[in-house]
Amino acid sequence: MSTNKNEKPLKKVCMICAKGSIEDVYATLVMGNGAVMEGIETKLFFTFFGLDAITKKQMNKLHTSTVGNPAMRMPGGLPFPSLLGILPGVEAGVSAMMKKQMEKLDMPSVDEFLEMITAGGGEIYACKLAMDMFKLKKEDLHEEVKAVLTIGEFYEMAGGDGTQIIFT
Amino acid sequence: MEEKTIANQNVKLTSEGYLVDPSQWNKEIAIEIAKEEGIDLSDLHFEVLEFLRKTHESGNTLTIRKVGKSGIVDIKGLYKLFPGGPLKYSSKIAGIPKPSSCV
Numbered sequence: 001m002s003t004n005k006n007e008k009p010l011k012k013v014c015m016i017c018a019k020g021s022i023e024d025v026y027a028t029l030v031m032g033n034g035a036v037m038e039g040i041e042t043k044l045f046f047t048f049f050g051l052d053a054i055t056k057k058q059m060n061k062l063h064t065s066t067v068g069n070p071a072m073r074m075p076g077g078l079p080f081p082s083l084l085g086i087l088p089g090v091e092a093g094v095s096a097m098m099k100k101q102m103e104k105l106d107m108p109s110v111d112e113f114l115e116m117i118t119a120g121g122g123e124i125y126a127c128k129l130a131m132d133m134f135k136l137k138k139e140d141l142h143e144e145v146k147a148v149l150t151i152g153e154f155y156e157m158a159g160g161d162g163t164q165i166i167f168t
Numbered sequence: 169m170e171e172k173t174i175a176n177q178n179v180k181l182t183s184e185g186y187l188v189d190p191s192q193w194n195k196e197i198a199i200e201i202a203k204e205e206g207i208d209l210s211d212l213h214f215e216v217l218e219f220l221r222k223t224h225e226s227g228n229t230l231t232i233r234k235v236g237k238s239g240i241v242d243i244k245g246l247y248k249l250f251p252g253g254p255l256k257y258s259s260k261i262a263g264i265p266k267p268s269s270c271v
Binding site for chain 2: 038120
């Protein structure tokens, strides 16, 4: 839908996901998959808590935080009291509800989303430093993860005209 | 909106080249639009196009995931059929509106 004829289309996006809540991970996955669908070369780089999104044990158990989230509301729009959010099971319940809503919009689970992205040629990477920090090994990661990279190697991939780095 | 003659038929197109009226579509038009996108249509392409048209007709939003679960072709295969725009190009060739979903 580009209106300016002088604009050059985006050729490559490199996205960094450093957080592991549902909304942070899905922001990366939706934007990444969207880029692949538009024919844009796409590389996703997961680091720190974002590693949960590509760790086999955690990837399909992501939560959204019910504490300290001022945008959180009850169904119907009433404010969601933070004190309620600390009760056992509330975060899990809210997270399950969110996932249900997303499923209705045909948003897949995290592992299926990763497969969709790589099916279209997108590439998925993990951050070496964060892996060392969380004592994770390559075997702990989903099969669709192409490699474990240092930040230097990530930047080497981010060259070229029409490339953008996006931090979600 | 513009009028254009594709495969000897007058059709209305949006500024991005999508058919305004899906009922104006036929296979010859599909072949012509596909050629402009550099795609030679095979039988498998047409199976996907029929699926897209049926899903659109029934009022459902199209996603590549739905096509992947259609049993016609998986997502990897869909990308092979319509490189660089699995839903965008396929919708254009199927004569249905530009996809309105983000997945």
